[in-house]
Amino acid sequence: MGFRKMLGIKGGSSSKPPFEETKKTKAAAEKTINAIGDLNENEERLEKKRALLEKKMGEELQRAKEYSQQKKKSQALTALKKKKMYEAQLEQTNNLILRLNEQKLMLEGQSTTADVLKSMHTAATAAKQTMQELDINDVDDLVSKIQDQNDEMAQVQEALAQPTGMMNELDDDELLGELDGLEAELLDEELMAPAHVPAAQAPAAEASTSEYAAGLPAAPVGAAAAPAKATNQVEEELAALEAELAA
Numbered sequence: 001m002g003f004r005k006m007l008g009i010k011g012g013s014s015s016k017p018p019f020e021e022t023k024k025t026k027a028a029a030e031k032t033i034n035a036i037g038d039l040n041e042n043e044e045r046l047e048k049k050r051a052l053l054e055k056k057m058g059e060e061l062q063r064a065k066e067y068s069q070q071k072k073k074s075q076a077l078t079a080l081k082k083k084k085m086y087e088a089q090l091e092q093t094n095n096l097i098l099r100l101n102e103q104k105l106m107l108e109g110q111s112t113t114a115d116v117l118k119s120m121h122t123a124a125t126a127a128k129q130t131m132q133e134l135d136i137n138d139v140d141d142l143v144s145k146i147q148d149q150n151d152e153m154a155q156v157q158e159a160l161a162q163p164t165g166m167m168n169e170l171d172d173d174e175l176l177g178e179l180d181g182l183e184a185e186l187l188d189e190e191l192m193a194p195a196h197v198p199a200a201q202a203p204a205a206e207a208s209t210s211e212y213a214a215g216l217p218a219a220p221v222g223a224a225a226a227p228a229k230a231t232n233q234v235e236e237e238l239a240a241l242e243a244e245l246a247a
Contacts, residue, residue: 025114032111039104046097053090057083 060083067076 029111029114032107036104036107036111039100039107043097043100043104046093046100050090050093050097053086053093057086057090060086 060079064076064079064083067073067079
């Protein structure tokens with residue numbers, strides 16, 4: 001009810017929105033601004049009056065002291081009476097200044113509250129218009145289209161990831177078996193290779209080998225050439241397999 005009075009809205013139903021800016025609300029806002037300006041002017045006037053009263057109080061107090069020193073009791077009492085009169089006027093002036101400040105704060109608070117309410121009303125109206133332009137069916141269709149596009153893209157990526165051509169005809173089990181055979185051949189070659197002898201022990205090893213070989217018959221030449229021939233055969237078979245895979 002306080003907001004209705006503050007905004008100048010009378011009781012009863014009305015076809016216009018409560019916070020719509022009309023000529024009346026603009027006039028009320030202008031009156032509020034003018035009223036605050038008048039209050040500021042009156043406050044400045046009262047501030048000047050208060051300064052003047054304080055000055056006169058000081059002057060009368062000084063006269064009372066001087067008359068008292070001169071033994072002029074009657075004049076000193078008159079000066080003190082004037083000082084008391086100025087004190088009473090000063091108190092009234094201070095009360096008026098306080099009342100003006102209270103009214104000014106009230107008007108400023110009402111104006112700020114009215115501006116905030118009008119801003120909230122504008123925002124609510126804009127949000128309502130935006131929601132009216134949106135259709136929940138359109139939103140559902142948009143989400144469904146996006147989901148369909150994502151599904152189609154996933155299918156395309158899955159199709160591209162599938163092997164094609166000769167890569168699709170290769171048997172992984174067969175290739176794994178061939179790889180196991182190659183590893184076994186490499187292991188046999190490592191076992192048949194001569195052991196590495198350090199350079200520092202080479203003379204002693206050669207001497208021992210010579211002494212041991214002196215009592216043994218010479219090895220046939222054909223037996224030494226057999227491993228080299230087997231290695232060449234394996235290499236030829238590997239080259240043939242690679243040619244078949246590349247075809």
